[in-house]
Amino acid sequence: MAAEPTIQFRLDRSSGVPAYRQLVDQVRQALRLGILRPGDQLPTVRDVVKQVAINPNTVHRAYRDLEHQGLTEGRPGSGTFIRRSLSKVPEEQPALLRQLEQWISAARAAGLGDEAIAALVAQAMRTSGRKT
Amino acid sequence: MTAALETEGLGRRYRTNWGLRDCTLSVPEGSITGLVGPNGAGKSTLLRLAAGLSRPTTGTVSIFGRVVDPNSVDHLGRVGYFDQLRPLYASFRVKEMLTFGRRLNPNWDDDAAHRWLEDLDIPLNQRIGKLSLGQQAEVALTVCMGKRPDLLLLDEPVASLDPLARRQLLQTLMGTVAERGTTVFLSSHIVSELEPVCDRLIILSASRVQLSDSVESILSDHHLLVGPRPAPAPAGVEVISSTETGRQSTLLVRGAPTGLGPTWETAQPDLDAIVLAYLEGTSIQARQGEAAAGAPSEGPR
Numbered sequence: 001m002a003a004e005p006t007i008q009f010r011l012d013r014s015s016g017v018p019a020y021r022q023l024v025d026q027v028r029q030a031l032r033l034g035i036l037r038p039g040d041q042l043p044t045v046r047d048v049v050k051q052v053a054i055n056p057n058t059v060h061r062a063y064r065d066l067e068h069q070g071l072t073e074g075r076p077g078s079g080t081f082i083r084r085s086l087s088k089v090p091e092e093q094p095a096l097l098r099q100l101e102q103w104i105s106a107a108r109a110a111g112l113g114d115e116a117i118a119a120l121v122a123q124a125m126r127t128s129g130r131k132t
Numbered sequence: 133m134t135a136a137l138e139t140e141g142l143g144r145r146y147r148t149n150w151g152l153r154d155c156t157l158s159v160p161e162g163s164i165t166g167l168v169g170p171n172g173a174g175k176s177t178l179l180r181l182a183a184g185l186s187r188p189t190t191g192t193v194s195i196f197g198r199v200v201d202p203n204s205v206d207h208l209g210r211v212g213y214f215d216q217l218r219p220l221y222a223s224f225r226v227k228e229m230l231t232f233g234r235r236l237n238p239n240w241d242d243d244a245a246h247r248w249l250e251d252l253d254i255p256l257n258q259r260i261g262k263l264s265l266g267q268q269a270e271v272a273l274t275v276c277m278g279k280r281p282d283l284l285l286l287d288e289p290v291a292s293l294d295p296l297a298r299r300q301l302l303q304t305l306m307g308t309v310a311e312r313g314t315t316v317f318l319s320s321h322i323v324s325e326l327e328p329v330c331d332r333l334i335i336l337s338a339s340r341v342q343l344s345d346s347v348e349s350i351l352s353d354h355h356l357l358v359g360p361r362p363a364p365a366p367a368g369v370e371v372i373s374s375t376e377t378g379r380q381s382t383l384l385v386r387g388a389p390t391g392l393g394p395t396w397e398t399a400q401p402d403l404d405a406i407v408l409a410y411l412e413g414t415s416i417q418a419r420q421g422e423a424a425a426g427a428p429s430e431g432p433r
Contacts, residue, residue, distance in 0.1 A: 011328060016402055018348070019328055049306035053299055054328045055164050056310035 006040045011052050023062035031086035042080040136161040136283045136315035137182055141191035144177050151177035153339040159317050166326035167319040168407055169336035175319040179287045183213035212281030220272055222261030237279035245278035266297025277308050286318035323404045335410045342410045354406045357383045359396040373409035384409040
């Protein structure tokens with residue numbers, strides 16, 4: 001049962017994002033882009049730790065998280081499999097993008113440069129609290 | 133949760149100096165616990181005591197609930213010890229080193245040992261002395277893991293290796309841990325090395341344990357506060373380190389600050405910054421201690 005690996009994990013050690021979150025995010029990203037599809041098998045914990053040299057518990061935790069999110073299911077003895085896809089775009093997305101574009105035009109009109117705008121966005125994301 | 137390793141008031145004196153003092157800590161079974169601290173903090177002393185290679189001056193060490201007695205060999209089968217000097221025989225061939233491991237250890241896993249070295253492309257016929265440092269470390273770790281220990285004690289396992297060899301060694305190590313659930317206690321003075329592999333961290337400095345907790349709690353318990361100077365000390369926190377410029381003070385604190393004024397800004401320090409703060413904090417205390425001891429006539433201030 002030596003199938004092609006479905007996903008290659010990587011870690012950005014300087015990002016400050018906890019390692020298990022990076023793994024979860026990479027699976028979610030792959031689901032959004034259609035790289036991972038329902039029925040696909042995720043690499044085993046042992047394969048992941050041998051590939052990226054991280055603590056096995058970190059991988060267990062990421063896989064548990066994905067299972068809690070309903071994205072994967074663990075089948076005892078055979079591994080972790082994708083249950084559903086994430087490629088559906090929420091219907092609010094185009095409207096949200098339009099609002100953001102309007103806001104950015106307003107910020108540019110007020111004389112802000114790209115860096116200042118990015119700093120404001122980052123600050124607003126911090127002050128409005130984060131949803132996992 | 134059982135402790136794989138537990139120490140109680142453990143101390144070791146070398147002539148007049150304490151290599152380790154009043155050390156009480158616990159390494160839970162199944163964890164990968166990192167031990168950080170500057171050179172000379174007592175990391176190697178602690179690991180040698182845990183391996184039963186050195187006799188405590190004070191206190192006790194227990195492995196899986198049993199006190200280690202340096203006169204007995206009972207604990208040796210359960211513990212693998214790997215040290216920075218890597219005691220290999222340079223004139224042995226790699227396969228002879230494996231034979232050596234097999235003859236000495238009743239639980240020896242010969243298949244796994246051969247498989248690891250094969251995965252790493254280490255030629256079994258090569259003499260140890262002809263291998264690169266990285267390959268020598270791999271062979272030493274293989275001999276160490278081949279005996280199927282329940283607890284691996286690794287003293288600076290990657291210190292002398294290049295980045296590629298480091299990564300390879302940690303990959304082999306993590307793969308084995310995933311397979312067997314081995315408890316690992318490893319020391320390093322490079323925090324960034326430990327962060328991805330450890331779930332717990334112990335900071336040892338000035339021969340004492342400064343902090344022992346899960347990496348996650350350590351990260352969530354500490355905050356960086358930047359505020360104008362002079363500023364009243366924030367309530368409800370323990371200040372680990374503080375630096376000041378003419379106009380600003382930067383504090384690294386433990387605990388959630390309450391009632392901070394709007395002039396304070398908070399940030400999340402990374403693990404490196406937190407460890408450094410503890411090490412700086414202890415060196416300041418040590419200097420103040422020395423100053424106080426050196427000037428007894430100065431009287432109270």
